[in-house]
Amino acid sequence: MPHLTHLQRLEAESIDILREAVAESERPVMLYSIGKxxxxxxxxxRKAFFPSRPPFPLLHVDTTWKFRAMxxxxxxxxxxxxxELLIHKNPEAxxxxxNPFTHGSATHTDVWKTQGLKQALDQYxxxxxxxxxRRDEEKSRAKERVFSFRTAQHRWDPKNQRPExxxxxxxxxxxxxxxxxxxxxxxxxxxxxxxxxxxxxxIVPLYFAAQRPVVERDGLLLMVDDERFxxxxxxxxxxxxxxxxxxxxxxxxxxxxxLADTLPAIIQEMLLARTTERQGRLIxxxxxxxxxxxxxxxxx
Amino acid sequence: xxxxTALIETDIDRYLELHRNKSLLRxxxxxxxxxxxxxxxGRLLYEAKAVLDDQLGALxxxxxxxxxxxxxxxFALLVDGLSAEREQGxxxxxxxxxxxxxxxxxxxxDTPGHEQYTRNMITGASTADLAVILIDARKGILTQTRRHxxxxxxxxxxxxxxxxxxxxxxxxxxGVFAGIEREYRAFAARLGIANIVAIPLSALxxxxxxxxxxxxxxxxxxxxxxxxxxxxxxxSADTGPLRLPVQWVNRPDHAFRGFSGRxxxxxxxxxxxxRVLPSGRQSTVARIVTLDGDLDEAVNxxxxxxxxxxxxxxxxxxxxxAAGDPAGLADQFEAHLxxxxxxxxxxxxxxxxxxxATTVGASIGPPKYLVDVNTLDHLAxxxxxxxxxxxxxxxxxxxxxxxxxxxNRDMGSFIVIDRxxxxxxxxxxxxxxxxxxxxxHWQAVEVDKTARxxxxxxxxxxxxxxxxxxxxxxxxxxxxxRQLHALGARTYLLDxxxxxxxxxxxxxxxxxxxxxxxxxxxxxxxxxxDAGLIVITAFISPFRSERLLARNMVEADEFVEIFxxxxxxxxxxxxxxxxxxxxxxxxxxxxxxxxxxxxxPEAPELHIETTHSDPETAATQxxxxxxxxxxxxxxxx
Numbered sequence: 001m002p003h004l005t006h007l008q009r010l011e012a013e014s015i016d017i018l019r020e021a022v023a024e025s026e027r028p029v030m031l032y033s034i035g036k037x038x039x040x041x042x043x044x045x046r047k048a049f050f051p052s053r054p055p056f057p058l059l060h061v062d063t064t065w066k067f068r069a070m071x072x073x074x075x076x077x078x079x080x081x082x083x084e085l086l087i088h089k090n091p092e093a094x095x096x097x098x099n100p101f102t103h104g105s106a107t108h109t110d111v112w113k114t115q116g117l118k119q120a121l122d123q124y125x126x127x128x129x130x131x132x133x134r135r136d137e138e139k140s141r142a143k144e145r146v147f148s149f150r151t152a153q154h155r156w157d158p159k160n161q162r163p164e165x166x167x168x169x170x171x172x173x174x175x176x177x178x179x180x181x182x183x184x185x186x187x188x189x190x191x192x193x194x195x196x197x198x199x200x201x202x203i204v205p206l207y208f209a210a211q212r213p214v215v216e217r218d219g220l221l222l223m224v225d226d227e228r229f230x231x232x233x234x235x236x237x238x239x240x241x242x243x244x245x246x247x248x249x250x251x252x253x254x255x256x257x258x259l260a261d262t263l264p265a266i267i268q269e270m271l272l273a274r275t276t277e278r279q280g281r282l283i284x285x286x287x288x289x290x291x292x293x294x295x296x297x298x299x300x
Numbered sequence: 301x302x303x304x305t306a307l308i309e310t311d312i313d314r315y316l317e318l319h320r321n322k323s324l325l326r327x328x329x330x331x332x333x334x335x336x337x338x339x340x341x342g343r344l345l346y347e348a349k350a351v352l353d354d355q356l357g358a359l360x361x362x363x364x365x366x367x368x369x370x371x372x373x374x375f376a377l378l379v380d381g382l383s384a385e386r387e388q389g390x391x392x393x394x395x396x397x398x399x400x401x402x403x404x405x406x407x408x409x410d411t412p413g414h415e416q417y418t419r420n421m422i423t424g425a426s427t428a429d430l431a432v433i434l435i436d437a438r439k440g441i442l443t444q445t446r447r448h449x450x451x452x453x454x455x456x457x458x459x460x461x462x463x464x465x466x467x468x469x470x471x472x473x474x475g476v477f478a479g480i481e482r483e484y485r486a487f488a489a490r491l492g493i494a495n496i497v498a499i500p501l502s503a504l505x506x507x508x509x510x511x512x513x514x515x516x517x518x519x520x521x522x523x524x525x526x527x528x529x530x531x532x533x534x535x536s537a538d539t540g541p542l543r544l545p546v547q548w549v550n551r552p553d554h555a556f557r558g559f560s561g562r563x564x565x566x567x568x569x570x571x572x573x574x575r576v577l578p579s580g581r582q583s584t585v586a587r588i589v590t591l592d593g594d595l596d597e598a599v600n601x602x603x604x605x606x607x608x609x610x611x612x613x614x615x616x617x618x619x620x621x622a623a624g625d626p627a628g629l630a631d632q633f634e635a636h637l638x639x640x641x642x643x644x645x646x647x648x649x650x651x652x653x654x655x656x657a658t659t660v661g662a663s664i665g666p667p668k669y670l671v672d673v674n675t676l677d678h679l680a681x682x683x684x685x686x687x688x689x690x691x692x693x694x695x696x697x698x699x700x701x702x703x704x705x706x707x708n709r710d711m712g713s714f715i716v717i718d719r720x721x722x723x724x725x726x727x728x729x730x731x732x733x734x735x736x737x738x739x740x741h742w743q744a745v746e747v748d749k750t751a752r753x754x755x756x757x758x759x760x761x762x763x764x765x766x767x768x769x770x771x772x773x774x775x776x777x778x779x780x781x782r783q784l785h786a787l788g789a790r791t792y793l794l795d796x797x798x799x800x801x802x803x804x805x806x807x808x809x810x811x812x813x814x815x816x817x818x819x820x821x822x823x824x825x826x827x828x829x830d831a832g833l834i835v836i837t838a839f840i841s842p843f844r845s846e847r848l849l850a851r852n853m854v855e856a857d858e859f860v861e862i863f864x865x866x867x868x869x870x871x872x873x874x875x876x877x878x879x880x881x882x883x884x885x886x887x888x889x890x891x892x893x894x895x896x897x898x899x900x901p902e903a904p905e906l907h908i909e910t911t912h913s914d915p916e917t918a919a920t921q922x923x924x925x926x927x928x929x930x931x932x933x934x935x936x937x
Contacts, residue, residue, distance in 0.1 A: 003533070004601050006324040006405040015603035016562045019547040023616055023657070048560070048603070050591040052552040135396050142395040162724040163394075163419060163640055165426040166713045167562070168654050172722040186407055188398045194319065268312040272305070 007195055014041075014183040015048040016167060017146055018130070021181045022055055024171035025128035029086075031117070032058040032077075034070040035247045036203050037132035039077075040192055041184055043201045045130075046081060057084035059129070061120055063112035064089060065100060065249035067225050073204045088120035100251040101230055108249070118154045121178065128171065128179045136188045146185045152176035189270065197263045206244045207266060209258040213237035220254035245270070318402045325533055328409040328424045328457075330448035331434030336465045340434065340503035341397060341410055344525065347510045348399035348406075394424040403529045418673060418687040419640045421451050422727060426713070429533050430459040432524075437470045437500075440480050446487065447673045453491040454636065454689065455729070456709050459531060460488065462498040463524065467516070468505060474518040497531075499524050537708045538600045541625035542566035542574065545656035545701075546618045550605050558589055558605040559614055561657065564710040565703070566622060567599045568606065573623035576614055577701035582623055583610040617658035619701035619711075627701040627711060630733030632852075634845050635694045636705075637664065639684035641718070641725035647683060647692075651725070655714040658700050662716070664726075665693035668844060668899065678897065684726075693734060693845055705729035732815065734849045752832030758789050758932045760829040762854055763836045763922065766847060766901060767864030768893050769879060770871035772910050772918070773838040776864060779919035781836055787923075789932050792828055794821055795838040809890045815846050822850035829854050834931065842898040857929070862922060863904040868893050870911060 004012070022028055030045060032038050045054040058081075060074060078085035090098075093111045100108040121129060135141050145161050147169045162170050171179050184192070196203060213224045215235045222229075223244075224237040229251065231237070242255035243266070256273075260266045307315045331337040397408040409424030411417070425431065431452040435445055452460065462484055470476045481498040488496055499508055500516045501524065507513035510525045522530065537543075543565035550558035568574075572585045588595040589605040598604045606620065614620075621627050639645050645664060653662035669678040670690030684690055694714075705712030716726035753759055763780065765773040774795050781793045800807075803820055807813040818841050825835045841847050851859045871893070872880045883891035890896045901907075906925055908918045927934045 003323050004599065005320065006322045006400075007320070009324045009601060012562060012601055012603040016547070019560055019603070020657070023548050047591045049548075049550065050605070051556060051558075051589065052550050136398045142397060143393045161393075163423040163727070165423050165715060165724075165727045167427075167564075167710055168713065168715045168727075170654065170715060170717055170722070170724045172652075172717060174722060186396065186398070188400070188405075190319075190400065191405070194316065197316070198320070264312045264316060267316065268308055271308045271315075 007191065007198060010187055010191055011044065011047070011195070013186065014044045017169070017181060017183040017185075018045055018048040018054075020169055021128055021130065021147070021171060021179070021183075022049075024169075025179070027124070027126050028056040028128040028130070029059045029121075029124065029126040030054070030056055030130040031132070032060050032074070032085075033132065033247075034060070034066065034074050034077075034204060035132070036192055036196060036207060037134065037184060039201050039203050040187070040195055041130065041132045042077060042081060043199060044183060053082050056130075057086050059086045059088065059120055059124075059126075061113055061116045062087050062089045063108070063116070063249050064094070065108075065112075065228075065251060067204070067206055067223070067247065067250045067253075069204050069206050070247060073202070076202070086120070086124070088116055088123070090116035090119060099228075100249055105252050108252070121154065126178065127173065128181060130181050130183060132184055133182050134184050134187050134189075134192075144182065144185065146182055147171055148180040148182065149173065150178045150180060154178070190267070193263065193267045193270065197267075204247060206247060209241050209243040209261045209265075211239045212242050212255070214240050214242055214255055221257065222253075223250055223255055225250040315402075319400070322400065322403060322405050323533060324405050324407070325430065325528060325531070326407045326409070326428050327430040327432055327461075327528065328411065328421070328428040328452070329432045329434065330411065330421060330452065331444075331463075331465075335434040335436045336503045337410070337434050340432075340463065340465065340501070340509075340524075341408055343503050343506060343509055344406075344408070345397060345399050347506070347525065348401055394420050401525065401529055406528065417447070418451060418638060418689060421448065422455055422638050422640075422689075425452055425455040425457055426709075426727070428455075428457060429535075430461065430528075430531060431457045432461045432463050434463045434465055435480060435484075437464050437467045437473075437476055437480065440476075441483050441487070443674045445484070446676070449484075449488055449491060449493065450671075450673055450676055453488075453493055454638075456705060458493060459495045460493055460497075461524065461527060462496055463501050463503075464498060465501045465503050467500045468502040468507070472500070472515045474516075477516075477519075497521065497527055499527065535600075535709075537565040537710065540565045540600075540703075540708060541622035542568050542572070542620070543622075543627060543703070543708065543711050544568065544604075544606065544620040545658070546614055546616055546620065547657045549615060556607070557611070558607050559620065560603075560605045561620070562603040563598055563600050564656070565600055565708050567597055568604075569597045570594075574608070574620050575623040575626045576612065577619045577621055577627055578629050578699050579613070579618070580629075581610075581612045583608040583612055585609075617656065617700075619656060621701070627703050628733055629699050629701055630735060631696045631699040632735040633694045633696075633702070633733055634668075634731040635692055635714075635728045636689065636731065637667075637684060637692045637694075637716070637726050637728040638689045639686055639726050641723060642686055643718075643725070644686070645684040645692075645726065650719060652717040652719055653694070653696060653714050654717060655700055655702065656711065659717075660700060661697035663695050664716070665695070667692050669897075691731075692728075693848070694728065694730075702730055702733070704732055706731075734845055735852045749830055749832060756790050756832045758787075758834065759858075759930065760832045761834050761858050761860055761926065761931050762825045762829060762850070763834065763860050763862060763926075764841070764847065764850060765836070765838045765862045765864050766841045766904075768866060768868060768871050768898055769840055769891075770874050770876055771864045771866035772915055773840075773864045775915045776908070776918045776922070777836045777838040779915055780922050783919055783923045784834055784836075784926075784932065787932055787934065789834050790832065791834045791836060793836045793838070794824065799839075811843075811890070811896070814890075815843065818843075818846040818850060822846075822853045825850065826853040829858055834926075840892050840898070842892045842896065844899045844902070847901065860906065860922075860925065861901055861904040862906040862908060863901045864908050864910060864918075866910045 090112055098111045145164050214221045215237055241259055243258045244255050260269045329337050395410045399406050411420040411424045433448050464477055464480055477500045500519050501508050507515050508523045511523050544561045544563050546559045546561045548560040550560050570585050575582050586607045586609045588598050647666040651662050652659055667681045667690035670681040670688050703711035712730040714728050715724050718725045765777055767773050781791050784791045804817045807817050828835045882888045883894040892898050926932050
């Protein structure tokens with residue numbers, strides 16, 4: 001008898017998770033970060049509920065510092081999916097003009113993303129939020145549940161998570177409490193790329209190599225994506241063939257020099273480069289347990 | 301492994317083509333830190349190149365800070381996650397790791413080996429197809445090995461890799477390896493695990509991890525990774541009947557009504573006849589709808605949306621089944637329960653139970669027994685504490701579709717949720733239904749039980765005599781029937797011989813067969829009660845739950861449980877058929893009172909202590925009880 005391939009099994013499991021979460025919540029939302037994992041998650045949601053539209057909105061917690069190409073993709077996907085797109089920008093961060101250049105990556109991320117996310121969830125009263133995190137991304141995530149329970153203060157308590165057995169997810173919660181659900185828990189980076197190729201899922205062009213204006217700073221290649229990028233003395237943007245393995249705020253996301261401009265070439269590079277994708281992100285470099293610390297504070 | 305890297309470099313398209321048709325294997329690793337479990341997983345990840353350079357960099361730094369291998373890489377550190385546990389030097393939960401070869405993607409559930417063990421291991425094993433059980437060759441089979449094996453068998457894992465590790469420390473001795481393997485097979489066979497592959501390893505040095513080791517020329521089996529790549533992964537649910545619990549009713553508009561869910565068993569095609577539980581309504585599959593177009597067929601494990609030919613009412617939690625082989629429907633079960641919360645099980649309290657896509661109110665009876673996971677002994681208990689496991693009666697507030705766990709893991713598993721805190725406090729596996737719901741309506745007939753009672757001049761009843769072999773049940777039952785017959789009552793005596801020679805001649809004496817035997821007798825007794833008879837049964841019927849099952853088949857005032865109480869020492873001395881002697885010698889297996897338990901009735905209607913009375917007096921006592929309760933009239937009254 002023909003067996004399901006690993007991608008078919010992963011897809012079926014993710015769809016199962018998406019449907020179960022929707023059936024067990026009153027006000028679900030999908031956190032949409034525009035990256036490749038979000039692209040796969042959104043694609044799976046469209047499959048899970050077809051021919052209906054996914055019965056929840058997309059939420060983008062915007063920092064105003066994303067790459068321009070990401071904003072383009074966001075508008076396109078909202079249009080194509082027919083789903084409602086909610087954009088939340090922390091008004092306090094806007095008022096204070098928080099940015100990665102003057103306030104540093106830690107403050108920038110905390111105020112725009114962590115606080116912004118909490119504000120948005122409270123403001124709309126969402127009781128369940130889908131996120132695109134995977135267990136293989138980082139060591140502390142290997143133990144994360146598919147249904148991750150958060151207190152009314154949005155805190156994640158590693159000691160107070162529910163055991164998950166078989167395909168039985170416990171999504172019950174008291175008023176004010178919420179659940180984060182990770183349908184891609186069991187996917188690896190290679191699975192994501194293979195699936196994008198198999199399903200022909202649109203992704204932000206920044207993942208593909210192209211000539212882009214970059215400066216080298218603190219060991220990272222940063223793209224000068226708009227005029228807000230303050231050049232230091234002697235810094236002169238150079239056109240280099242680069243691409244991004246991960247997408248976030250452009251001043252915090254390092255590019256890699258590359259000629260890979262097709263999916264197979266990207267996958268080839270990923271397999272041969274042998275560095276994990278989060279390496280391009282500044283926030284993980286603080287200390288060995290830093291992601292875990294951020295999670296207990298409410299970072300996704 | 302090297303060839304993979306070469307292939308990536310030279311022909312990425314070919315590499316991707318090969319990796320497109322990988323299958324997926326989920327396994328669990330069991331053992332303690334000392335057995336080298338983390339080292340084993342770390343090395344699998346490393347050899348399969350799932351470890352990337354920046355993680356290796358962190359590993360190098362961590363090895364110097366926390367490591368136990370001097371300056372060498374400590375693979376165990378690759379698989380430790382939370383910083384709190386790293387500082388304590390222990391892992392505290394279930395962690396999932398991923399690696400792939402060109403044949404398979406692997407998901408490894410890694411569980412720690414300390415006091416939270418049962419809960420974590422059951423969690424990790426619940427989704428695993430296979431268990432890797434680690435043994436330190438120097439120590440051999442330990443209590444924990446038995447515990448791991450028992451827990452794996454409890455959650456239905458039938459494939460085990462016995463990873464006999466640290467063989468370098470016993471000079472690669474074939475004798476040590478073979479001795480451990482032999483002892484283990486004998487033990488595992490008792491638990492129904494037949495598929496065992498034993499592999500001699502040094503996880504630390506990599507021997508037999510991915511390729512045959514020169515250190516073990518006497519070993520001709522596969523390396524660990526080779527075996528994991530090749531082992532068969534099909535389950536009985538794949539070839540079983542269709543099961544599709546409806547998760548979500550898909551109604552984009554008034555024209556379309558689909559039922560979304562994941563197949564938990566079998567396969568489905570348009571045109572297939574289906575029966576929907578619990579309603580029992582039948583229809584035919586019209587389409588299998590997906591975003592990629594309609595499918596001709598969907599198989600176990602796939603998530604799909606079905607439409608049916610008929611407009612029938614279906615909601616979340618209903619199960620679409622193969623019409624010819626539907627799931628069972630019941631609201632009371634015998635189940636094996638694992639308790640997972642600090643607060644112990646409160647028998648009788650109202651919990652929630654989630655089973656498939658259904659959540660219902662439930663109560664759990666006091667454990668029939670708990671299992672000591674170290675010795676496998678059955679112990680008496682009033683409750684279950686954290687990490688304890690035992691057999692209970694589960695009663696739901698409505699009937700649900702199910703299959704026994706042994707037949708279908710996803711149709712026979714459930715979690716228990718605390719109503720106040722919403723925590724998952726327990727997890728369980730359904731053995732069988734104790735009370736089947738009737739969705740077959742009785743044929744309405746004009747001559748009914750009431751009419752028969754009028755004609756008979758007495759009420760029907762089941763006199764259920766239970767007690768040890770040789771306690772005098774049959775003798776008493778015969779006298780009771782004689783006395784009742786003399787009173788003009790219509791009676792029938794069911795006893796071991798007339799049942800075992802016909803109705804149950806296909807059954808043996810295992811626990812499962814005993815249960816089935818009693819179920820059949822209960823059904824026959826029920827029909828006879830409907831016919832208006834007084835049925836007298838004389839069976840050992842050692843288990844409370846089966847007596848309860850028989851009791852529940854008839855009206856409350858129609859069942860009379862009679863405990864024929866003769867101490868074991870007395871029946872063993874009487875031993876009218878010489879059976880106790882045989883059982884003591886081991887010639888008879890599963891003999892009640894010797895190597896199979898007798899569960900004493902808690903509240904029988906009648907308790908007859910045969911050491912204080914002769915059979916004639918006992919029989920009279922029973923007939924008088926029937927007279928007192930208006931079943932028969934005595935001649936003189």
